[in-house]
Amino acid sequence: MQPTAAKADRYISFEGIECDDFARQVVSYIRDCIAEGQNPSDWQAYFERKLVEIAGIGQDELFFVGSQVNYIRELFEHHEHADGLALLDKIEDECC
Template identity: 55%
Template sequence: MTGLAKKVDRYITFEGIDCEERVRQIVAHIRSCIGDISEPSPLHDYFAVKLDEIQGRGQDELYFIGSQVNPLRELFDHHGDDAALDLLEQIEEECC
């Protein structure tokens, strides 16, 4: 072994990719952003409703994240949440 980190490839296997944990973290970022009343955005109400809907219906949060990538980028960019933007990119690249 050369000591180089092995690149994870979701097209080969999801082994080593904790998509559930990443989704849990990104949902926490969403909730943090929509709870920030000092930086209002129309996306706050949109995502508050969407999160309630998926929770109430027991829907897959990963599917939700994958279908909302562009609005999520806008939300995180609005709040300057670079960590969430990086995590979103990672989820999109490795989990969706």
């Protein structure tokens, strides 16, 4: 019988949870969405500004994602970005 992998629990330890990598991927997905010219979102200009701001002040991407989760969700829903939505749920569940 194969042992089942234990689910990482952020309340015990962040060990084994790739929160920073997840956040970097979400930011990459945001960039992909706002670069898409065919179906611009109402959130496009907002995220263009925010990405410049966080780069300018050196803000942590995980902090950025955690503080913008509802807006990011709307952006991903608009673009029907299933991978982005799944990863955002994972970050909310494991990292925030």
